[in-house]
Amino acid sequence: MENLVQAALANVNFSAIMPSLVLVCFGMALLLIGVFSRRGRTTHIAWISIIGLVITGIYTYIDWVNPETQFGFAGHVAQDNFAVFFNIIFIAAAGLTILISDDYLKREGYPISEYYALILFSTAGAMWMASGTDLMTIFLGLEVLSISLYVLAGMFRNDVRSNEAGLKYFLLGAFSTGFLLYGVALLYGVAGTTNVADIGMYLSAHKAALGNPMTIAGMVLLSTGFMFKIAIVPFHMWTPDVYQGAPTPITAFMSAGPKAAAIAAFLRILMFGLPELHAEWGAMLWLLAVLTMTVGNFIAISQTNIKRMLAYSSIAHAGYALVGLVAANEVGLSGILYYMLAYTFMNIGAFAVLILAGKQGEENLTLDGFAGFGYKRPFLGVALCVFLFSLMGLPPTAGFAGKFYVFAGAVKAGYIWLAIIGVLNSAVSLYYYLRVMVYMYFREPTEDYSWISMPVGAVISIVIALFGVLYLGLLPDCVMEMAKMSIF
């Protein structure tokens, strides 16, 4: 009995999952604090969750400074630079989301304490996905992330759209999980292990297994599962409805954090587990990247609801990230990491302004609602412009640098046409982003926007996002070096 316990403890290495552990502990503490708080009081809970994220950030920093990779739990997690970089993205996404949430939830009449705990839980799930080196850990991380998000998307229980979003996300998410699990099972059947690196080693040692239809089928099904989560065309159908129906801060969070988590896990599996199949998945992703960019951008043009437009634009942005994955070289892969970080800042920033522009029970999301907004609300107007410029990919913003690295990676790897299609798509996207600015500055204001208050959290969030977008855009070298150190 004694030796069994010792043997079990020998594999435990809590320092390898320290950031996510802190988040889960804070999440559970928040649930209790929520129970003992007066109904409707959630501000302190929001700030406590921010403290939790800061502590997580400190642990992440310690992990980054420590040059040795922390392995733990019999090789099921690895806190390598790659995981740490993505942890930074998740912490940024969760922190910015929580900052913009408090005032919004009170305005809409849902001051719920579980909300913050669920955001922390889903962030922990995202961290397990990024640091998981075993298909089992990655899958469980994905489930933790998704289950929290299903509830968050359906948080507004008396709002039909939010209910629809929650239910739709739940059903399609469960469906896509089936694909993922089937792919895992097939790869396990081929290689006899669920460890990502071992699968890669097995496949490079047994070239005959590469021709096995089971390997290809496993790879395709696994990719399908992830593509549902990243919202790659043709698995994107749920995205607009879910993004539109979910509470706006959650939409912002979903488009940044979980998407990055799915990309992280996908990247690790493809680069570590299935590098031998690069020709196959490269060809598949090439086509899907083109489809995703084009469909996302062209449908976004016809949207008049800004939230829905940003949903389609997030599909297009996932396509840009795929371009780097197709290239699969140093510039392209580190470009993805850079791009996801940049996207987190610019997208959540844009959503933060959208949230502030709304009134109680009536979110101001149509283009007409922004007529003259830039003159009446100069700070918010300029901030939204910066975020939109970044989403377009114009210098000197983060979006430009991110797109530059991703496309440069594609060119370097010889995918000239892919890069050209990507750049043309960026040009298409100019239209719908610029249209918002046209409404903001070239239309006569019909409202005076006097209802807009400036809550502290949201302002901090916008300022941080602005700083992030401009810093990553003006001085990309430092972060790009970090991203380069983070890939394998």
Next chain:
Amino acid sequence: MATVLFYILSAIALTATLLCVTRRNPVHAIIYLVHAFFALALLFYVLGAPLVAAWEVIIYAGAIMVLFMFIIMMLELAPSQELQGLVWSRLLPVVLLSLTVLGATFAIIAFDPGGVDGIPVYFATPRDFGYTLFKEYALAVEVVSFQLLFAAVGGYYVGRTDKKKGGRK
């Protein structure tokens, strides 16, 4: 022997699952699902995994099915039409399926009690299994237990009744 049984049991599992998803009456669907689980359990046994076979029966056919029944009864999903007499055409598939499953079980017990036919048994004792689970997959166990907590929080929130119409999931 094992090969023949394998195909028979696979056919049962597939047929039962197909019938399960096409039934309109949820209780009938559950009956078929139980058949599928039993067939799967035998399949695991034939493939040399008796421990998994036992779990399939205990956890899926036992616990989870009862849970399904509970939910159906709580939500009163079953059509409330008057109970009709037992119709042969409706009973026939159930009877056929259950007889085949029973027949397969007896065939295994009668002809191959040691489970030596087919794939050799890697007999994982529950102790071995627990050892591997907590040694190799400790993190997975922890994450699953966290996950149940989050799911409970979510379920509690979504299912909580308040003044107006509650959410559903």
